[in-house]
Amino acid sequence: MVRPTLRSGKRKYRKTVSGKITIYRPRKVAGHPKCAECKKPLTGVAKGVRSQVRKMKKSERKPSRVFGGNLCSPCTRRRIIVATRS
Ligand SMILES: [Zn+2]
Structure with missing residues (x-):
């Protein structure tokens, strides 16, 4: 059996040059982060798989304001x- 980390995810069967079928x-593929209210794609937010995003600089990941990376401006x-009206 394969490693536990390889048990999930998509699989495709491919034929190699020698005719052997391999997995x-x-x-x-990472989807674009969206606003929690209006569902529009967020700008200034890093797009990518989590492991790739973690390698980026903190300032490149998401805006540093309140609700940054969660809501659009x-x-x-x-x-x-x-919130400030009352
Ligand atoms: Zn929005």
């Missing part, structure tokens, strides 16, 4: 206005 595991602005 090919395609790399994970118009949604953040709206939340702050609502």
Whole structure:
């Protein structure tokens, strides 16, 4: 049996040049991070598999403001206005 880490994920069967059929595991494709409220793609947020994002600089990963990497700027602005009004 294969390593436990290889048991999950997509599998594809590929034929090699010699005619042998082997399991090919395609790399994970990362989706674009989206806003939690309006579901629009977030700008200034790193896109990639978690292991790749961790290797980036902290400032490249997500904006350092409140709700950075979770909400887009118009949604953040709206939340702050609502919170400070009362
Ligand atoms: Zn939004």
